[in-house]
Amino acid sequence: MRRLILCALTAAMMGGCFYHEPEYARYYDNDHREYRHARWHDEDVWRREDGRWYSRRGNDWILRADVDIH
Numbered sequence: 001m002r003r004l005i006l007c008a009l010t011a012a013m014m015g016g017c018f019y020h021e022p023e024y025a026r027y028y029d030n031d032h033r034e035y036r037h038a039r040w041h042d043e044d045v046w047r048r049e050d051g052r053w054y055s056r057r058g059n060d061w062i063l064r065a066d067v068d069i070h
Contacts, residue, residue: 027046027056029048029049030049031049033049035047035048035049038053038069040053040064040067040069043055044056045064045067045069047069048061052064052065053067053069
């Protein structure tokens with residue numbers, strides 16, 4: 001019983017190491033290339049094909065001129 005609990009705990013902890021962002025949260029340009037994703041002051045931002053950074057508000061892209069990621 002003890003081994004079973006230890007095994008289950010280890011498997012649960014290892015599962016967090018292989019987390020991937022869900023497919024529905026990924027965004028692509030017209031050529032089906034994924035936008036560059038980054039975190040900026042605890043907010044998700046994406047660099048689009050025009051080279052500027054945007055954040056998402058619902059279904060809208062909001063230009064973030066203050067983002068300065070190199």
